[in-house]
Structures are given as structure tokens and as C-alpha cells.
Amino acid sequence: MGLTCKERILTGLLGAAVASGLTTLILFLVEATDILLPADSKFGIVFDAGSSHTSVFVYRWPADKENNTGVVSQASACQVKGPGISSYTSNPIEAGESLQGCLEEALALIPEARRPETPMFLGATAGMRLLSRKNSSQAEDIFAAVSRVLGQSPVDFRGAELLAGQDEGALGWITINYVLGMLVKYSFSGEWVQPQEGTPVGALDMGGASTQITFVPGGPILDKSTQATFRLYGTEHSVYTHSYLCFGRDQVLGRLLAGLVQSSRAPVIRHPCYHSGYRGSLAPAPLYESPCVHIAASPDLTRNLTVEGTGNPWACVAALRRLFNFSSCAGRGHCAFNGVYQPPVQGRFYAFSNFYYTFHFLNLTSRQPLAAVNATIWEFCQRPWKLVEASFPGQDHWLRDYCASGLYILTLLLEGFGFSEETWPGLEFRKQAGGTDIGWTLGYMLNLTNMIPAEAPALWRAESYGVWVAGIVFVVLTLVAILGAAAVQLFWPQD
Known part of the structure; x- marks a missing residue:
């Protein structure tokens, strides 16, 4: 025999009351659980x-x-x-x-x-x-x-x-x-993890007044004054690093020009790194304002000088090499120049700042072979000044200096830091990495x-606004269902 209409209504109301009550119970059990929200x-x-x-x-x-x-x-x-x-x-x-x-x-x-x-x-x-x-x-x-x-x-x-x-x-x-991503990276599981593979990349920086080389060598660092140690993401790191003051781009160009002025007795200074056909006037006083420029004799600072380019990359390299002290490393292993200790370079390197800007101008940031890089720079240095001006309109400020900058970078990397044809492919010239x-x-x-205290994620109890509203709604529904069942029982006509 089937249920009567009254019984069906009572069953439905009581079922709704049970469901609503169970939902409310679950919500208040959740109340005991802390909800971790992302920190700001x-x-x-x-x-x-x-x-x-x-x-x-x-x-x-x-x-x-x-x-x-x-x-x-x-x-x-x-x-x-x-x-x-x-x-x-x-x-x-x-x-x-x-x-x-x-x-x-x-x-x-x-x-x-x-x-x-x-x-x-x-x-x-x-x-x-x-x-x-x-x-x-x-x-x-x-x-x-x-x-x-x-x-x-x-x-x-x-x-x-x-x-x-x-x-x-x-x-x-x-x-x-x-x-x-060599120090920490985001995993597929949504966590930040320390990478297990991969060798850290070396860094080559060149500003206007100094240049720096930093990398993880293949063996122990023998000169502790060139070692830097720090702790990041729970791991200790130790690198070789050295900074060469007066070997930044601007200071090298100034030292180069000052050396040519001091070695010339003629009223016209012939500059091998400037393009043939270039001619300009030079006020000598600013050359000697830098502590990087050493004065052999008191120069005449009152008379402007005339500088002419000869476009001779062989003579330019010879003049640049005089800015280095390579003899101080003669017979010494693990030495760069100026008597500075340096382990052999190894692995990948990123060269940035003026390394990048110079090679970007010369269109040499696509990881070309060393022979192609060398040929490109030498060909550029031998172009007549009028042709260079016509090819690069609106870049007069630095235009005359890119030949010297390019040859200086080659001299520094190959003869100074010890890169070779074998290690050159590991060099990349970059301004940014990963959009940074x-x-x-x-x-x-x-x-x-490391020194800024971490801020714990915000703790919200389940009695937060949204949970309380849901709980109240289900309590009301439960009461409505129970009251409805009682009303049916009291006022429904008896069979």
C-alpha cells in the first residue's frame, strides 16, 4: 500500500530538515579548521x-x-x-x-x-x-x-x-x-623548489668606471680575498669575484685617449681607434680629472687639441694592450692581469651592461663564433667615417667609440679573463633575462x-563572514522544515 499525501509531505519536510542539519553540522566542524590565505x-x-x-x-x-x-x-x-x-x-x-x-x-x-x-x-x-x-x-x-x-x-x-x-x-x-631558475624555481606541483641540476652561470659586468667577473670555479678558491659567500633559499653559495676599477668603458676610453695625447708631440693627435676621415677638437683638461689617468708630465691644459682618426685596428689593439699589465702574470698560473689571481673560466657566462650595449650596436649578440665576431669588429673599424655616419644617423655621441669599445672587450675577454675559442660559445651578451x-x-x-622577517599567511577561522552566512541560512532552512512538518501533523485533517 502506497504512502498517503500527508505521509509524503511529512517525509519530504523531515528529509529536508535532516539534510539541512547535516550541512550545518559539517560547516561548524569546518569551523575548527584554520584557513590559510595568501600573504600580501x-x-x-x-x-x-x-x-x-x-x-x-x-x-x-x-x-x-x-x-x-x-x-x-x-x-x-x-x-x-x-x-x-x-x-x-x-x-x-x-x-x-x-x-x-x-x-x-x-x-x-x-x-x-x-x-x-x-x-x-x-x-x-x-x-x-x-x-x-x-x-x-x-x-x-x-x-x-x-x-x-x-x-x-x-x-x-x-x-x-x-x-x-x-x-x-x-x-x-x-x-x-x-x-x-638556478637558485629556486616553480615546480609543476605549485611549489618553489631548489633545482637539482644545472651549473650556475657566470657574470660579466661592465659599467662606465669598472668591470667585474664572477663565477663558480672548478676547484677551490686559493685567494680568499676574491671569494664571496652568501646564503639564499637555505643553500650556501661561494663564488670567485673581482672588480677592476678604471677598466669600465668610459674610463678605458679616457685612459686610451690620454695615453695617445701624452705620447704624441705633434699638434694633431692621430687616433688609431677612430675611423679614417674623423676629425674633432679636444679640450685636454677633462682627460686628467680622473684618478685613473696617470700624468707622466705636466700637460698644457689651455690649448685645445685636434684628433684625427686613422682607422687602424692593429694599432688600436696595441694601444689598448698598454692599458693592461700582462707582464705581472708572466710565469704565474691562475692569473688574469695586473697581478690579480683568477681561476680558469668555465661554463656559461652572461655578459651585460656595456658588454651588451657595445655588441648589440655591432649586431653581435646572436652567439656568433669568435672568428666571425673578430672579423665584424675589424671590418667596422676600417670603415671610413663618412660611411659610418651615413649608416648610423643620429648616433653621433658614441659612434666614434664603438670600434675602440669592441676591440677593448675582445682584449679583455681573451687576453685578460682568459676566454678562448673553445670557451667562447659559452658566452651570451644579454641586457635582460626572464624579463628582468x-x-x-x-x-x-x-x-x-634574508634580513626582512617573513609575514605569516593570514589565519581566518571558519567563523568568517561567508561561512557564518551559510550556517545561518541552513539553520533557518532546518527550522522551517521542522516547523512545516509539525504544522502538517497538527492541522492536516485526520483520515
Whole structure:
């Protein structure tokens, strides 16, 4: 015999009450479980005060760190208008004021609530190192002016100071290997893991005043003054690194020209690295302002000089080699130049900054063989000046110097650092890796995040708003079902 209409209604209402009650019970059991929500992002600002210009980078990372190191990404980059801060010796206040535009651009990216805990640092490299040698009081005035401006911003200003050459090289190495996934990478399971395979990539940096080489050698580092050690993502790293002050692009070009001036007695200076047909006027005084230029005799600084190009790459290389002291390494193993210890280079290297800019102009960043690179540079050096001007309109500022820069890089890499035809294929000339600018600033921020406390993910109990609303809804439905069943029982006509 089937159920009556009344029985069917009662069964339905009681079933709904049971279902609603069970749902409510499950929700309140979940109440005892903590829900981990992603932590907010944190930010950092780094000023790279180079010899020729200043760049500002904003970085961000999850507030809950990975093995005590933030997983950092580049949020923005801004190039400060004007020259490097070391150029403001006559008016230090302008050095600080020049940073305002990029500082405001950086602050616009950072939520106000995060600004007081956002670290900001200005690191000055070889340009300010040279100024500190030449006139320490002028350098101190510039640092004071820069610190006044940055110290008034609503972030955690960590100071403006000289960055040691060794640190500059090591931090650049960190940047490259981080963006290439050699230090930490994202796994298919959605976790950040340390890679088990792959050799870290070496770093070759060249600014306007210095150049750095950093890599993991094949054996122990014998000269501990060239060793840098740091801990990232729970792993200890040790690298060979050395910085050569006065061997940056601008200083080498200045030293080269000063040497030609001092060795010439004629009123016209014949420059083998300038293209044939080039002719220009030169004020000699600025040549001798750098501590990198050594004066053999007191020059006449009142009379402008005339410089003519000869387009002779053989003589250009000979003049460049005189800037190095190769004899100090004669008979010594593991030595680069100027008597500096260096293990043999091995593995892959990324060459960036002025290494990249010079080779990019010469269209040599596609990993061409060494013979092709050498032939391209020598052919370029022998082009007449009129042909070069016609081929590259609007690039007059650096155009005359690309021949010298290209031959200098070859001399430095092959005769200085010891690269060869066998190791050349491991060299890559890059500006960016993984969409991130290569330089010391990202490495600095990664290293700094070791000192910034991690922020635990936010803990929400299940009595959060959404869960409470759902719970109340199901309680109401349960009561409605029970009351409905009672009403049916009381008021439904008896059979």
C-alpha cells in the first residue's frame, strides 16, 4: 500500500530538515579548521647610482618567504634624467633633487599601508668610488644631499653608500642565476623548489668606471680575498669575484685617449681607434680629472687639441694592450692581469651592461663564433667615417667609440679573463633575462630579504563572514522544515 499525501509531505519536510542539519553540522566542524590565505605582497626600492646615470628599480615578493628568502620579481624600472650623481660635485643639492621624479614614480606603485615597511637603498658604484679617491669631502656632500631627499620619503630608507666592487660582482651573479631558475624555481606541483641540476652561470659586468667577473670555479678558491659567500633559499653559495676599477668603458676610453695625447708631440693627435676621415677638437683638461689617468708630465691644459682618426685596428689593439699589465702574470698560473689571481673560466657566462650595449650596436649578440665576431669588429673599424655616419644617423655621441669599445672587450675577454675559442660559445651578451634587467640591484634585494622577517599567511577561522552566512541560512532552512512538518501533523485533517 502506497504512502498517503500527508505521509509524503511529512517525509519530504523531515528529509529536508535532516539534510539541512547535516550541512550545518559539517560547516561548524569546518569551523575548527584554520584557513590559510595568501600573504600580501611586500616591496623594496633600490637606486643603482652608476658612473654615467642612475636607475631605480621597484621589486615585490610574497610576504611569506621561501626558505627565508623572498621570491622577488621586478615591478618597475625608471632611469633618472641627467648624469650620475658623481657629476654633481659643484652642486651636490642637485644630485638629490635629480632623484625626485623616479622616486615619486616608485612610490605610486606601493600601497600606503606598505610604505613604512618598504626598504629603500641607494648603492653607488665605481663613479663614486673614483670621486671618493679624488675628493672624499665632495663625495660625502653628495651622499648627504641624496640621503636628505630619500630620507624624507615615507618608506624605510636604509641609507646611501658606496657598494664595494666585490659586492657589485657577486650581486650581479645572484641576479642572473635567480632569474634563470638556478637558485629556486616553480615546480609543476605549485611549489618553489631548489633545482637539482644545472651549473650556475657566470657574470660579466661592465659599467662606465669598472668591470667585474664572477663565477663558480672548478676547484677551490686559493685567494680568499676574491671569494664571496652568501646564503639564499637555505643553500650556501661561494663564488670567485673581482672588480677592476678604471677598466669600465668610459674610463678605458679616457685612459686610451690620454695615453695617445701624452705620447704624441705633434699638434694633431692621430687616433688609431677612430675611423679614417674623423676629425674633432679636444679640450685636454677633462682627460686628467680622473684618478685613473696617470700624468707622466705636466700637460698644457689651455690649448685645445685636434684628433684625427686613422682607422687602424692593429694599432688600436696595441694601444689598448698598454692599458693592461700582462707582464705581472708572466710565469704565474691562475692569473688574469695586473697581478690579480683568477681561476680558469668555465661554463656559461652572461655578459651585460656595456658588454651588451657595445655588441648589440655591432649586431653581435646572436652567439656568433669568435672568428666571425673578430672579423665584424675589424671590418667596422676600417670603415671610413663618412660611411659610418651615413649608416648610423643620429648616433653621433658614441659612434666614434664603438670600434675602440669592441676591440677593448675582445682584449679583455681573451687576453685578460682568459676566454678562448673553445670557451667562447659559452658566452651570451644579454641586457635582460626572464624579463628582468640584469645588474646588482635584484641580487641585493634577494640578499636583503634574508634580513626582512617573513609575514605569516593570514589565519581566518571558519567563523568568517561567508561561512557564518551559510550556517545561518541552513539553520533557518532546518527550522522551517521542522516547523512545516509539525504544522502538517497538527492541522492536516485526520483520515
